[in-house]
Amino acid sequence: MARSCAQAEAFVASSRRTATAPALRIGWIVAALALLLGTTAGATRAQAAYPCSASTSGLILRSAGGMCASSLVPGQELDLTYRLTNVSIVDDPSGPFDGTLVAAVVDTGTTLITTLAQQGPDPGEVEFPGVLTFVPVCPIGSTGGSLAPGDPCDPLNDQCGSRQCGCVTSPVGVGCHRTADPNKVEVAMIANISFAPGQQRTLAKIRVKVTGSVPPPAACGLFYSRFDDGDFLTTADALCETQVSSGAQASADLSAPECQNDADCGDPQCNACVDVGINNHCEPRAANTACGADAAPGDCLLPGCAIDTDNVGVCQQNQNNAPQDTPCAPDDNVCTDDVCDANGVCQHIGLGGLPCDDLLFCTGTPSGDVCVAGNCEGPPIDCSDTIACTADTCSEDLKQCLHTPSDAACNDAIACTIDTCDVGQGCVSTPDDTRCDDGDPCTIDTCDATLGCVHEPDASCQCEDVCRRGPGYWATHSGTEKKNSIDVGALAIAQGGPLQVCGQVITSTSNALGSLSSDLEALCVKGEGERQRQLYRQLVTAALNCAISGCDCSKIIAGFDECNALCAGMNDGQVPHTVGIGRCMAALNCFNDGGRMIYGSCALGTCEGDKHTAAPDEIVCNPDDEEDQCGPGRKCEPFNHCDLPQTSAGSPNACNAARQNTCTIDSCD
Numbered sequence: 001m002a003r004s005c006a007q008a009e010a011f012v013a014s015s016r017r018t019a020t021a022p023a024l025r026i027g028w029i030v031a032a033l034a035l036l037l038g039t040t041a042g043a044t045r046a047q048a049a050y051p052c053s054a055s056t057s058g059l060i061l062r063s064a065g066g067m068c069a070s071s072l073v074p075g076q077e078l079d080l081t082y083r084l085t086n087v088s089i090v091d092d093p094s095g096p097f098d099g100t101l102v103a104a105v106v107d108t109g110t111t112l113i114t115t116l117a118q119q120g121p122d123p124g125e126v127e128f129p130g131v132l133t134f135v136p137v138c139p140i141g142s143t144g145g146s147l148a149p150g151d152p153c154d155p156l157n158d159q160c161g162s163r164q165c166g167c168v169t170s171p172v173g174v175g176c177h178r179t180a181d182p183n184k185v186e187v188a189m190i191a192n193i194s195f196a197p198g199q200q201r202t203l204a205k206i207r208v209k210v211t212g213s214v215p216p217p218a219a220c221g222l223f224y225s226r227f228d229d230g231d232f233l234t235t236a237d238a239l240c241e242t243q244v245s246s247g248a249q250a251s252a253d254l255s256a257p258e259c260q261n262d263a264d265c266g267d268p269q270c271n272a273c274v275d276v277g278i279n280n281h282c283e284p285r286a287a288n289t290a291c292g293a294d295a296a297p298g299d300c301l302l303p304g305c306a307i308d309t310d311n312v313g314v315c316q317q318n319q320n321n322a323p324q325d326t327p328c329a330p331d332d333n334v335c336t337d338d339v340c341d342a343n344g345v346c347q348h349i350g351l352g353g354l355p356c357d358d359l360l361f362c363t364g365t366p367s368g369d370v371c372v373a374g375n376c377e378g379p380p381i382d383c384s385d386t387i388a389c390t391a392d393t394c395s396e397d398l399k400q401c402l403h404t405p406s407d408a409a410c411n412d413a414i415a416c417t418i419d420t421c422d423v424g425q426g427c428v429s430t431p432d433d434t435r436c437d438d439g440d441p442c443t444i445d446t447c448d449a450t451l452g453c454v455h456e457p458d459a460s461c462q463c464e465d466v467c468r469r470g471p472g473y474w475a476t477h478s479g480t481e482k483k484n485s486i487d488v489g490a491l492a493i494a495q496g497g498p499l500q501v502c503g504q505v506i507t508s509t510s511n512a513l514g515s516l517s518s519d520l521e522a523l524c525v526k527g528e529g530e531r532q533r534q535l536y537r538q539l540v541t542a543a544l545n546c547a548i549s550g551c552d553c554s555k556i557i558a559g560f561d562e563c564n565a566l567c568a569g570m571n572d573g574q575v576p577h578t579v580g581i582g583r584c585m586a587a588l589n590c591f592n593d594g595g596r597m598i599y600g601s602c603a604l605g606t607c608e609g610d611k612h613t614a615a616p617d618e619i620v621c622n623p624d625d626e627e628d629q630c631g632p633g634r635k636c637e638p639f640n641h642c643d644l645p646q647t648s649a650g651s652p653n654a655c656n657a658a659r660q661n662t663c664t665i666d667s668c669d
Contacts, residue, residue: 049238049239049240049241050090050091050092050095050097050239050240050241051090051091051092051240051241051242052088052089052090052091052102052235052237052239052240052241052242052243052244053088053089053091053244054088054104054233054234054235054244054245054246055087055088055089055246056084056085056086056087056088056232056233056246056247056248057084057085057087057250058082058083058084058085058227058248058249058250059082059083059084059085059200059250060080060081060082060083060225060226060227060250060251060252061080061081061083061252062078062079062080062081062225062252062254063078063079063080063081064076064078065078065254065255065256066252066253066254066255067255068219068220068222068255070255071220071221071255071256071257071280072210072221072254072255072256072257073210073257074210074211074213074257074260075209075210075211076209076210077135077207077208077209077210078207078208078210079168079205079206079207079208080114080205080206080208080225080252081202081204081205082112082114082187082202082203082204082205082206082227082250083200083201083202083203084106084195084200084201084203084232084233084248085198085199085200085201086101086103086104086195086196086197086198086199086200086233087101087198088101088102088103088104088197088233088235088237088244088246089101089102090102090239090240097239100197100239101197101198102197102235102237102239102240103194103195103196103197103235103236103237104194104195104233104234104235104236104237105192105193105194105195105233105234105236106189106192106193106195106203106232106233106234107189107192107234108173108189108190108191108192109189109190110188110189110229110232111186111187111188111189111229112186112187112189112203112204112227112228112229112232112248113179113184113185113186113187113227113228113229114184114185114186114187114206114225114226114227115127115183115184115225115226115227115228116131116132116133116134116183116184116185116208116225117129117130117131117132117183117214117223117224117225117254117256118183118223118224118225118226119218119223119224120224121224121226121251121253122251123226123228123249125224127183128183128212128214128215128223129181129182129183130182130183130211130212131210131211131212131213131214131223131256132183132208132209132210132211132212132225132256133182133208133209133211134176134178134182134185134206134207134208135152135206135207135208135209136152136153136154136155136165136166136176136178136207137149137150137151137152137153137165137166137167137168137207138150138151138153138159138160138161138163138165139160139163139164139166139167139168139169139170140168140169141162141163141169142160142161142162142163143161143162144161144162145158145159145160145161145162145163146159146161147159147160150168152207153165155177155178166206167187167204167205167206168205168206168207169202169204169205170187170202170203170204170205171193171201171202171203172191173189173190173191173192173193174187174188174189174190174191174193174203174204175187175188175190176188176204176206185206187203187204187206187227194236195233197237210256210257212256213256213257213258213259213260213264213280214256214257214258216258216259216265216266216282216310216312217282217310217311217312218258219281220255220258220281221255221256221257221258221280221281222253222254222255223253223254223255223256224251224252224253224254225251225252225254226249226250226251226252227248227249227250227251228247228248228249229247229248229249230247231245231246231247232245232246232247232248233245233246233248234246257280258273258280258281258282259273259280259281259282260273260276260280261273264282265282265283265312266282266312266313266314267291267313267314267315269285269289269291269292269305269313269315270284270285270289270291270305270306270313270314270315271283271284271285271312271313272285282312284305284307284311284312284313285305285313286305287304287305287306287307287319288304288305288306288319288320289304289305290302290303290304290320291303291304291305291315292315294317295317296317296318297329298327298328298329298330298346299318299328299329299346300321300322300326300328300340300341300344300345300346301317301318301319301320301321301322301344302319302320302321302322303315303316303317303318303319303320304316304319304320305319306319320344321340321342321343321344322340322344323340324339324340324341324342325339325340326339326340327339327340328340328346328347329346330348331348332359333348333374333375333376334354334356334357334371334376335350335351335352335354335356335371335372335374335375335376336348336349336350336351336374337349337351348374349374350371350373350374350375351371351374352371352372352373352374353370353371354370354371355369355370355371356369356370356371356376357369357376358375358376358377358378360378360396361381361394361395361396361399361400362380362381362394362395362396363377363378363379363380363381380394381394381401383401383402383403385403387403387405387421387423387424387425387426388409388426388427389405389406389407389409389410389421389426389427390403390404390405390406390421390423391403391404391406392404403423405420405421405422405423406421407419407420407421409421409427410426410427410428410429412427412429412449414429414447414449414450414452415435415452415453416431416432416433416435416436416447416452416453417429417430417431417432417447417449418430418431418432429449431446431447431448431449432447433445433446433447435447435453436452436453436454436455438453438455438598438599439558439597439598439599439600443455443456444456465549465642465643466545466549466551466556466639466642467545467548467549467642467644468545468591468592468593468594468595468639469541469544469545469592469644470541470592470593471523471537471538471540471541471592474488474489474492474519474523474540474541474544475520475523475524475651475655476649476650476651476652476655477489477647477649477650477651478490478509478510478519478520478523478650478651478654478655479509479510479511479520479650479651479654480510480650480651481510481649481650481651481652481653481654482648482649482650484647484648485647485648485649485650486645486647486650487509487510487650487651488548488644488645488647488650489509489519489544489651490508490509491548491645492544492545492547492548493506493507493508493509493519493544493547495547495548495550496543496546496547496548496550497547499519499540499543499544499547500564501522501536501539501540501543501564501567502522502535502536502539502540502564502567502568502665503567503568503666504516504517504522504665504666505517506518506519506522506540506543509651510650510651510654513654513657513658513661514661514663514668515663515668516663516665516666516667516668518658519540519544520651520654520655520658521658521661521663521668522536522537522539522540522665523537523540523541523655523658524654524655524656524658524659525537525658525659525663525664526659531581532567532570532581532665533664533665534581534585535563535566535567535581535584535585535588536567536665538584538585538588538589538592539560539563539564539567539588541588541592542557542560542588542591542592545591545592548642548644549642556591556596557587557588557591558587558596558597559583559584559587560587560588562580562584563580563583563584563587563588566580566581566584567584586602589602590602594638594639595639596639603621604621604622604636604638604639605621605622605636605637605638605639606621606636606637607621607630607631607634607635607636607637621636622636
């Protein structure tokens with residue numbers, strides 16, 4: 001790394017700019033503009049406003065320690081001076097004042113945080129706390145205090161009279177303070193600090209003392225001091241339409257003693273501080289120098305100094321060989337002689353023919369063990385048991401035979417049983433009824449350990465007869481338009497109503513046309529492309545079928561309550577119109593057509609004498625094709641259909657009127 005001369009200054013500039021501002025122009029543009037515009041520019045400054053860019057340049061000066069040849073020494077005091085230059089400008093390439101320097105201010109309450117010592121010049125570098133220590137002093141120009149200007153002082157005591165203890169020098173309204181971090185100093189603005197266009201000002205000078213060493217391997221004890229603030233200086237000029245702000249940063253390099261004694265260089269067994277008083281620096285001791293205590297006695301290797309890639313000595317195991325024939329760590333084998341060889345390797349020389357005990361549980365009796373080529377050997381123990389589904393092994397750690405059960409070895413070919421291996425009983429098959437759910441709410445689903453799944457009819461679902469009529473039937477049989485016609489819809493509502501469907505209460509038929517209480521306003525709608533209306537129509541149809549049959553739809557139609565709630569949720573906007581409608585329509589269509597949803601398919605009947613065991617295709621049949629599905633001699637028994645009154649259609653005209661009016665699901669506007 002190139003080093004600066006004794007008076008060199010490290011400089012970092014930063015700016016906060018408007019979103020579209022171009023790059024900062026330098027000072028000669030200002031001079032050229034002044035020559036071209038003359039006094040006219042001054043007149044225009046008071047009349048117009050322009051976009052501005054705020055910018056600063058920071059500077060850190062140090063009174064000593066700037067070069068390797070003049071490195072700082074322990075106990076030495078020096079001053080660090082923090083300066084700031086206002087280089088904010090008008091940033092308007094199309095205007096007459098583009099590049100003109102403008103005034104700025106550092107507001108009261110703003111702080112500049114300085115880092116005394118860190119590894120590199122950039123923000124976020126590793127810090128070196130303790131290399132420099134802040135020394136508060138009475139400021140130059142202070143009067144009336146118990147201490148003279150420049151004397152070290154205690155910030156908690158009033159010792160400096162007219163000025164506050166802290167900075168060596170600073171403008172009025174700037175104070176220097178310790179922080180909770182000993183490697184930081186706060187420069188606080190307790191009054192506004194104004195900057196003329198292009199003006200450089202010293203914000204503060206502080207005193208520090210060398211109290212520590214820079215960690216190796218920094219050449220000549222190189223380190224850096226830095227200050228940072230993210231939002232520090234703000235423009236304050238009438239030329240600026242909007243006042244913008246800028247951060248402030250700067251860094252400077254210094255040299256401090258790399259070490260004061262051997263301990264500063266790392267492990268003193270393998271490192272030394274040399275050239276003390278001339279050019280204090282660390283050097284590693286000779287490689288393989290003996291050091292430390294042997295952390296692994298018996299491995300034929302001893303610790304010694306090694307030199308790492310940073311030229312630092314470290315004490316490491318296994319650097320030196322132990323003398324030949326030194327006893328080394330035994331291998332727990334009574335059949336070997338354990339000594340170090342000339343290369344630092346522990347050799348285990350095998351012995352043979354001697355009686356021994358291999359101390360192993362899984363190898364027979366000790367009296368039968370002998371040394372064979374350096375190994376003590378004996379017959380193995382047999383751990384086999386009579387349980388076929390266990391894996392039988394001998395555990396040396398637990399000193400016992402282990403019998404590990406394997407469920408995978410047990411499979412009774414019955415899909416609904418849970419097959420496990422018991423170390424005492426062998427394979428055990430436990431029926432699990434939950435594996436037999438066929439999706440039909442009107443069957444009791446159980447698992448038989450021999451037959452598999454059995455599906456018995458649920459008595460609570462049984463009605464004497466279950467009516468299965470489609471929407472078209474109920475739409476034309478809910479009134480008495482024709483002579484001798486019967487209002488079958490009214491009979492159903494009277495027997496099982498009122499009907500609670502899709503958030504509506506249905507209590508009447510054609511006599512309530514134009515009201516959402518009429519079943520015709522649900523059955524007779526224009527449903528093309530309107531999925532919710534189709535769902536509502538099928539729900540009302542199913543409810544009429546259940547009501548006329550004296551049945552509970554919730555028990556005989558899988559998912560009826562959920563589909564009803566889904567329709568109501570879509571009605572009030574709580575549920576999207578695309579969620580679950582397809583599943584509901586399939587179940588309701590199946591029921592209204594005379595079937596049940598079983599194992600996800602619509603069954604129109606069951607094969608004669610079938611108790612619904614095994615696979616779904618054995619319980620789904622169609623009375624129109626019974627022989628192919630149930631086999632020779634077996635009939636497909638359809639689900640019951642009730643006998644409704646024989647009557648002519650009594651509401652075709654009312655249905656047509658309902659289809660043409662404005663009633664939908666939740667309104668009759």
